[in-house]
Amino acid sequence: MFWKFDLHTTSHIDTLLEKEDVTLTEVMDEEDVLQECKAQNHKLVDFLVRPQCMVDLVTYITQEPSDDVEEKIKYKYPNISCELLTSDVGQINDRLGEDESLLMKLYGFLQRDSPLNPLLASFFSKVLSILIGRKPEQIVEFLRKREDFVDLMIKHIGTSAIMDLLLRMLTCIEPQQLRQDVLNWLNEEKVIQRLVDMVQPSQDEDRHSNASQSLCEIIRLSRDQMFQVQGCSEPDPLLATLEKQETVEQLLSNIFDKEKNDSAIVSVIQILLTLFETRRPAFEGHLEICPPGMSHPSFSVNQSILEAVRPRLKDFHQLLLEPPKKNIMKTTWGMLDPPVGNTRLSVVRLVASLLQTNTHIINMELINLNTLGVILDMYFNYIWNNFLHIQVEICTAMILAMPPAQSENPEINRDQDQEPVRESHLIKHLFQKCQFIQRILDAWSSNEKEQGEGGRRRGYMGHLTRIANSIVHNSDKGPNGAKIQQLISELTEDDKERWEAFTSGQLADTNKRNTVDLVNTHHIHSSSDDEVDFKDSGFHQDSSLQQVTCLFVHLVLYPVTGVVFQANIALFEACCKEKIQQFEDAGSDEEDIWDEKDITFAPEAQRCPRSSGSTDSEESTDSEEEDVKRDPFEPNNASSDDRMEGQETPWVSTHQCSLKVSFATVPYRNKHLTSYSLITVIMLSLCDVPVSDQWPRDEAAQPANSPGRKAGGSDAEETITTETVTNGSMKETVSLTVDAKTETAVFKR
Structure with a gap:
């Protein structure tokens, strides 16, 4: 109707644009300027693509507003200009992408001194990103001609919007060959090496974070692209450069050969963690470890990365012992001196990732340094740091569940009665050197003692429970089960008895308490x-x-x-x-009420109206009012007409008979409250709850055509809900009558 009769009003912009001296600011002051632009209003678009208007729009998003402008409108015009330029109108894209003078004015924003205005930087990045997606060939050609483009991008990498623009160039350029050309160009400009140089103590925290995030995203995007386009002949040059041993060594040198800097260390570890990420191919709907024979690069860690990290494991171990200086931290339960800190937490995450690679030389280096022992010390010392606890749990779970590394030689027991046990040096180190079992038992006993004295349960107890369950599970069914059982058997008699009593008693009770069924x-x-x-x-x-x-x-x-x-x-x-x-007598000879047979209903039940959707019910008011007067909920008032002929069936039995057939037909109708009235009465009666007390009435929620209808017109005090249900081969109508005056509900068959 609105469009058929042309009832829409003409935008005031059309009238405004008829003026010869109209200005850009006057147009941008109109409330519906963005809506009209996206709707491609011809007059408005023709006005915006004028050379001077385009220059002004670009100027707004690249030039700092004057300081004397009121704060609330200081960035009004830059914001509207950005929205107009990115409204995805073909004429605006063509004019901006094909006019090199406009592109040079836009590019000039990058040539400003640091730091860039973050809001203007977001406008600039958004406009250039749109152009990269819409005009990739022209924009790439323009940027490649600018010799200082990569230098400027690295210079301003501390601004998040510039980092986003760099990543946009790696993801939004199509076709594939053009994207490959861009990757080769950026690799020739040594963008990876320049980003690596940003992650060192001499740079600020923003550069650390954004450079690290850029490198991580490049790794993930490149691996995803390589996995999806398996037929691509050319490898990703940026990923290849990042995975080189010398690149990783340079990253590690930045944080270890110079002063310790918490931000730089965490950023480098984040890059290493991303390099250690391996894609798990899906088989039968689950993510599993890469199957034998699968040699895709996405399924394994590059050995050059491990070779670069191995000599630096001692430096990471030293960070656990002597992290960057942290101030004493006050908490609700006491003082932390020193706190765990982000550095040590990141190192523990790195150890967990290294254990996942299951490399023999890495495992042996961790054993020689006793890194696992230091991590366990931290676990039991910092009882409230769940970030640390979950990482330690991951470490122990992997050690217990992983098969021995390939370079580890199997050792055969001399006892002929025992099966061959393949040696796992990590498990042996964990149980013997780190005294894993004893520390679990001591921590559990100490916690129970504190709780018995009125203290609080320690924060690591939930993780400790799962660690203990992991030991029990892997000793029975894991690949290292025989070795774990052997190490437990080599414990002292006292420790063995304590462990057996613990697993069968306290641990079993805890597991039982932690197992809760919903129903x-x-x-x-x-x-x-x-x-x-x-x-x-x-x-x-x-x-x-x-x-x-x-x-x-x-x-x-x-x-x-x-x-x-x-x-x-x-x-x-x-x-x-x-x-x-x-409700049945033990010696009664009455027929089974549940047997299917023909049922004859009383006249009142037969007259019970079906749901017709009509609101005109005056003609049936009299008979229904008579039914209301006889309350079937009271045995003395129950009439034989309300029962099945030929038997004296108690009210609840009749009600129960209806219950059996009602649940199949009534549910899943949620439009009106009255649709649930029948079920509600059935349920309340089943639980022996009287239904005549304060029955809810919601007339407003019931439409005219609902099954529940009012009797006697708009002023009636009575509401009837009917349902047709099946009992064997018969159909019957069940009614629920609610009397507002007496506040009673009458349920009849």
Whole structure:
């Protein structure tokens, strides 16, 4: 209708542009200028691509605003100019990308002295990035002609927007051959070596962080590209340069041969961690270790990197002992002197990555330095640093679960009764030199003693539990199971007894407490009020009620919340039968009410209206009001007309019969509150909760065509909800009548 009758109003910009002396600032002051530009308003686009307008737009995003401008509008025009230039309008892109004078004016922003205005730098980077994506050939050709481009990019690498621009050149240039040409050009300009030189103590922290992040992203992007384009004949020159041994040695020399600098050390370790990352190919939906015979570079760590790192392991070990000086840190539980610090935490992460490579020469160097012992000392000393705890847990889990490195020779036991045990030097070092078992037992006992005296549980106990479970698991099923069992058997008798008692007692109890099912048959602790409410419910508190409640929540609340609950249907049906039997005489000869047979309904039940969606119900008001007066919830008032002919069925039995067939047809209708009324009454009656007390009424939420309708017009005090359900081969209508005056709910079949 809006567009058919041309009801939209013409933008004021069209009127404004008819003026001969209109200025760019007047146009940018209009609220809908960006919307009209993106909609490619012809008059507006023609105005913006005028030579002077384009010059002004570029000037706004490259020139510092005047200091005398009001602060709240100081960057208004630069921001709008950036949005106009990046609105992806073809005419604007063509004019900006093909006019070298405009490009030179834009490029001039890089030639400013450091530091660059970060906001203007973001505008500049966004505009140039759009041009790289839309006009790659022209922009690459223009930049290659600028001999100082790479120098300027490295000079301003401390500005995050410039780092983003560098990465954009590696990801957004197509086709593939043009991208390869850009990589070769950047490699010839030694961009990797220049970024490496930025990560040293003489540079500031911003340059450390951004240069490190740039190198990490180059590694990941290059490996992903190489993995996806496996048929590419040319390797990635930037990645090849980064993985060279001399490049890694230069990185390590920057942080170890000069003064210690926390920011530089952490940045270099971050680059090493990225180099150690290996892609795990997916098999059968899981990420597994690279299978034998797979030699893709993405699946293994380059040996040149390990060769460069190995001689520096002693320097990393010394960092654990003597990290860069840190001030004493006050915490809520005490003083940290010294705190763990980012440096030592990064070194522990590096050790975990080195262990993952499972290289014999690296493992032996760590053993000779006793690096694992120092890391365990830190674990037990810094009881509240979970960042440290998780890394130590990773280290121990890998040592226990990894098979011995290929260079490690298997050793055969001399005892003929035992199976051959392949030697794992790391596990032997962990259990013997580091006294792994004894330290776990001592820490556990010390924690229990402190808790017994009123102290707090130590922060590493959860990780210590998983470490102990890892030992038990790998001793039974791991590749080093025989070796672990042998080392445990070589413990002193006292330690062996302590370990056996610990695993079968305290550890087993802890695991049992930590294992919780969302829905189970165990008793869930409830308040005293809850226990009073349900103590006479007639079925077991620890199973049936929970299953009934779970099924009710699933059927009623699942469409609203989307939370799935698993209910034991068999247990639920058993609960229903148990409930029925309470109302049956043991020696009764009555027919089984659950047997399928023809059912004849009382006249009142037959007259119960079906859901028709009509709001005109005056003609049925009288009969329905008569039904309301007879309350079937009271046995003395129950009429034989409300029962099945030929038998005296208690109210709950009849209600229970309906329950069995109602759950199959009522659920998953979540549009109106009244759709749940029937289920609610059934559930409350099953739990022996009276339903005539404060029944909720929400007339506003019920539309005119809902199954629940008001009787007697708009002023009626009665609401009826009907459902048609199946009982065997028969269909019946079940109604729920709510009387607002008496606040009672009448449920009938």
